[in-house]
Amino acid sequence: MENNVKFQVRDLDLYYGDFQALKKINMDIMKNQITAFIGPSGCGKSTFLKTINRMNDLIEGVRIDGTIHMDGVNIYKDIDVINLRSRVGMVFQQPNPFPMSIYDNVAYGPRIHGIKKKSQLDEIVEKSLRQAAIWEEVKDKLKKNAQAVSGGQQQRICIARTLAVGPEVILMDEPTSALDPISTLKIEDLAEELKDKYTIIIVTHNMQQASRISDKTAFFLHGEVVEYGETSQIFNNPKEQKTEDYITGRFG
Ligand SMILES: Nc1ncnc2c1ncn2[C@@H]1O[C@H](COP(=O)(O)OP(=O)(O)OP(=O)(O)O)[C@@H](O)[C@H]1O
DSSP states (O other): OOTTEEEEEEEEEEEETTEEEEEEEEEEEETTSEEEEEOSTTSSHHHHHHHHTTOGGGSTTEEEEEEEEETTEETTTSSOHHHHHHHEEEEOSSOOOOSSBHHHHHHHHHHHTTOOOHHHHHHHHHHHHHHTTOHHHHTTOTTSBGGGSOHHHHHHHHHHHHHTTOOSEEEEESTTTTSOHHHHHHHHHHHHHHTTTSEEEEEOSOHHHHHHHOSEEEEEETTEEEEEEEHHHHHHSOSSHHHHHHHTTSOO
């Protein structure tokens, strides 16, 4: 396997009971890039994203066939879920800080992983908040409840919480859809900065966002990947008529 491939997805099918939500997905997702998933509502973007850190395993009646390898390791067979989730972090559509202080939110994961020393936690909290481009805004109110700041700030705190456990991959499920335009741009800038160190996969309904920040784009329709390639190619010169129809707004 090429060593710049982070995830190798082969013939992935996912069923919710009788309903097939993903159909024969084949995709190589690259390290240190931003990969965007686009497509109309219900086409399977979030379902696919969640298979990457095995969030669907929690749902009753889900069946998954095919394989996903991360750095050559089968994530459904050869790695436990706890380990996988510490390496593959996730940021959700609605900022979801825990009802506790900003500091405790970011220290939460490291504490679960057994880090107790205050100086070490202080260091991780500051570093993570800095990386999430929110340190300057919250450094004087780390004891404040994380739910009592703006939505855009909450989302960056959630990103810091994800970074604090030292993941390699960040999955983002429509991370800016609940945010105002300025906060959205901050998260987009942040994603671009973070890709030097992380592999980022983002589900977005916002096509400008996908074309602004992603390196590769996958267009999903009815559980299938219609087209996957360089973002500039997908947006400027799509090979498939269905992709063109979607990105030009002819259906959606
Ligand atoms: N827990 C579930 N049980 C049964 N069906 C589900 C479940 N979650 C999703 N689905 C179905 O699977 C399909 C894909 O859903 P998914 O949420 O992955 O789509 P999406 O492309 O992310 O949509 P959106 O853009 O609206 O978030 C949809 O038809 C949805 O109704």
